[in-house]
Amino acid sequence: TSQELTSQNLTGQKILVTAGGTIEPLDPVRYIGNRSTGRMGYAIAEEAARRGAEVVLVSGPTVLEDPAGVRVIRIETARQMREAVLAEFPTASAVIKSAAVADYRPAAVAEQKIKKSEDDLTLHLVRNPDILYELGQKKEHQVLVGFAAETCKVEEYARKKLAKKNLDFIVANDVSEADAGFGVETNRIKLIDRSGRMTPYPLMSKKELAGIILDHVAEVLEK
Ligand code: CTP
Numbered sequence: 001t002s003q004e005l006t007s008q009n010l011t012g013q014k015i016l017v018t019a020g021g022t023i024e025p026l027d028p029v030r031y032i033g034n035r036s037t038g039r040m041g042y043a044i045a046e047e048a049a050r051r052g053a054e055v056v057l058v059s060g061p062t063v064l065e066d067p068a069g070v071r072v073i074r075i076e077t078a079r080q081m082r083e084a085v086l087a088e089f090p091t092a093s094a095v096i097k098s099a100a101v102a103d104y105r106p107a108a109v110a111e112q113k114i115k116k117s118e119d120d121l122t123l124h125l126v127r128n129p130d131i132l133y134e135l136g137q138k139k140e141h142q143v144l145v146g147f148a149a150e151t152c153k154v155e156e157y158a159r160k161k162l163a164k165k166n167l168d169f170i171v172a173n174d175v176s177e178a179d180a181g182f183g184v185e186t187n188r189i190k191l192i193d194r195s196g197r198m199t200p201y202p203l204m205s206k207k208e209l210a211g212i213i214l215d216h217v218a219e220v221l222e223k
């Protein structure tokens with residue numbers, strides 16, 4: 001049946017998923033982080049495994065349990081995520097980068113806990129590598145999927161990222177909406193593909209959206 005076809009349509013494919021937020025240490029007890037919970041990426045990893053794919057999930061710190069049948073690599077920083085992703089990339093058929101990667105990290109990590117003083121404290125941050133941009137440069141057979149979490153001009157920014165990072169498609173979401181994006185079970189997305197076609201979707205559970213995103217991945221893989 002067609003349902004059996006969808007449920008196994010990723011057999012033989014290796015899907016690399018990144019999820020959660022990276023954290024960037026400041027001293028032994030503090031870090032800079034973001035509000036990503038990892039739910040979107042974990043839902044994608046779980047559904048891809050259910051559809052028969054070999055799944056590797058590179059995850060930032062999260063309270064979520066390892067999805068069934070998925071190889072999970074836990075990392076903390078953007079640079080650790082980059083190492084793990086680059087090692088798995090050559091053998092991957094598709095990469096889905098749902099992680100919220102820190103764009104900056106503290107220039108230096110203090111060896112001892114930073115003590116407060118009467119003065120203000122200024123942090124010096126330096127740029128982290130853009131992992132997805134690097135994958136876009138290295139890309140051969142791999143299908144590349146990015147996410148764009150925006151608080152305004154969602155479609156415009158997402159289209160720019162799609163082009164700049166050489167993606168097959170991008171999942172755009174407006175994180176300024178209370179029911180979509182970081183920290184909630186639901187999301188409202190727009191998919192934009194290489195040809196420029198934009199498809200909006202209504203508010204859905206992250207599980208349902210995982211299915212939609214993987215349907216598109218399967219479609220591109222077939223081409
Ligand atoms: N990304 C990445 N490495 C980074 C930053 C982002 O791989 N250092 C990936 C994210 O996983 C996501 C996509 O790039 O799939 C877009 O991330 P986003 O933060 O929306 O875009 P940026 O290019 O970082 O631009 P900005 O934060 O300025 O909007």
Ligand code: CA
Binds near residue numbers: 101103
């Ligand atoms: Ca960013």
